[in-house]
Amino acid sequence: MKIGILLKEGPYNHQAADTAYKFAEAAIRKGHTVDAVFLYNDGVTNVTKMMDPPQDDRNIAVRWDQLHKEHGVEILACIAASKRRGICDEVLIEGGEITGLGTLTDIAIRNDRLLTFGD
Amino acid sequence: MLHTINKSPFSSDSFDTCIRFIQPGDPVLFIENGVYSVQQGNRFSETLAGVMKTNPVYALRPDLEARGIAKIIEGVSTVDYDGFVDLVAEHQVNSWL
Amino acid sequence: MENENVKKIMHVMRHAPHGTIYSYEGLEMILIMAAYEQDLSVVFIGDGIYSLKKNQDTAGIGIKGFAKTFMALDGYDVEKLYVDRVSLEERGLSENDLVVDVEVLDSAEIGALMNEQDVIIHH
Numbered sequence: 001m002k003i004g005i006l007l008k009e010g011p012y013n014h015q016a017a018d019t020a021y022k023f024a025e026a027a028i029r030k031g032h033t034v035d036a037v038f039l040y041n042d043g044v045t046n047v048t049k050m051m052d053p054p055q056d057d058r059n060i061a062v063r064w065d066q067l068h069k070e071h072g073v074e075i076l077a078c079i080a081a082s083k084r085r086g087i088c089d090e091v092l093i094e095g096g097e098i099t100g101l102g103t104l105t106d107i108a109i110r111n112d113r114l115l116t117f118g119d
Numbered sequence: 120m121l122h123t124i125n126k127s128p129f130s131s132d133s134f135d136t137c138i139r140f141i142q143p144g145d146p147v148l149f150i151e152n153g154v155y156s157v158q159q160g161n162r163f164s165e166t167l168a169g170v171m172k173t174n175p176v177y178a179l180r181p182d183l184e185a186r187g188i189a190k191i192i193e194g195v196s197t198v199d200y201d202g203f204v205d206l207v208a209e210h211q212v213n214s215w216l
Numbered sequence: 217m218e219n220e221n222v223k224k225i226m227h228v229m230r231h232a233p234h235g236t237i238y239s240y241e242g243l244e245m246i247l248i249m250a251a252y253e254q255d256l257s258v259v260f261i262g263d264g265i266y267s268l269k270k271n272q273d274t275a276g277i278g279i280k281g282f283a284k285t286f287m288a289l290d291g292y293d294v295e296k297l298y299v300d301r302v303s304l305e306e307r308g309l310s311e312n313d314l315v316v317d318v319e320v321l322d323s324a325e326i327g328a329l330m331n332e333q334d335v336i337i338h339h
Binding site for chain 1: 221223225237238241244245248249251252254334335336337338
């Protein structure tokens with residue numbers, strides 16, 4: 001099964017980013033393909049490398065970066081939503097990319113599932 | 120169609136709204152704060168029991184454990200993230216945010 | 217990218233406008249997706265209906281209004297606009313209170329439509 005994920009909430013404030021990650025991790029472990037995680041609304045703030053949580057907490061941006069590097073999952077932030085919230089290439093994690101809503105449409109078209117996580 | 124609900128039924132109408140639209144046989148999966156819905160003896164237990172006559176109901180075990188919910192309504196199945204993936208593999212998904 | 221098959225994509229508007237951005241950014245998503253010639257529908261459930269309310273004037277709150285943009289959906293060939301009858305009635309509203317022509321459907325009809333979809337996105 002090929003899966004796309006739409007994440008609509010920022011990190012830490014809501015569990016959505018954690019559930020989405022845990023789901024993606026499990027899907028990959030079970031042999032499914034996670035094609036992309038598309039970030040929308042405040043979800044775009046998941047991919048700023050300026051994120052610096054306390055040592056004993058998970059670093060959500062780093063986790064997405066690793067998901068890209070280890071499993072080829074595209075981590076995509078919506079450009080319109082990013083511009084509103086000050087997310088730009090200068091602060092973006094290495095494995096992330098800023099792209100348009102057309103890409104989300106492609107993700108919806110080319111995958112067997114598009115799952116939404118958010119508030 | 121798999122329906123996921125991630126809100127406490129006490130703070131959001133997602134539960135009440137979702138169950139108006141589910142079709143018989145559609146599985147319902149409670150995740151995140153949604154898992155408070157399946158705790159035994161709450162205000163929504165009767166409604167949920169009604170749903171369970173026609174629809175399989177699941178709750179995400181790590182979310183139950185994280186919230187200290189041990190006593191859940193009889194007939195609710197618990198799944199881990201792997202089980203969540205299996206449900207998604209079987210059904211299209213409607214995530215009631 | 218080639219669109220080899222047409223997918224049924226439903227957007228479910230659940231939030232009131234202005235109080236949060238979900239409805240506005242949801243509309244932006246719908247407008248982009250409309251260009252991709254998929255089978256799009258938009259359903260207004262619960263507070264989502266308030267996005268369509270006539271006579272919204274946002275000048276005083278300093279946020280750009282967008283009720284009128286819903287009127288443009290028709291021009292983008294998004295013609296399947298549905299409103300949940302229960303939500304409309306429990307808010308004391310009728311079709312005449314809304315900025316666009318919609319089809320008011322019962323829960324069972326919306327439920328059946330949902331079951332036909334390949335993708336459902338809530339806003």
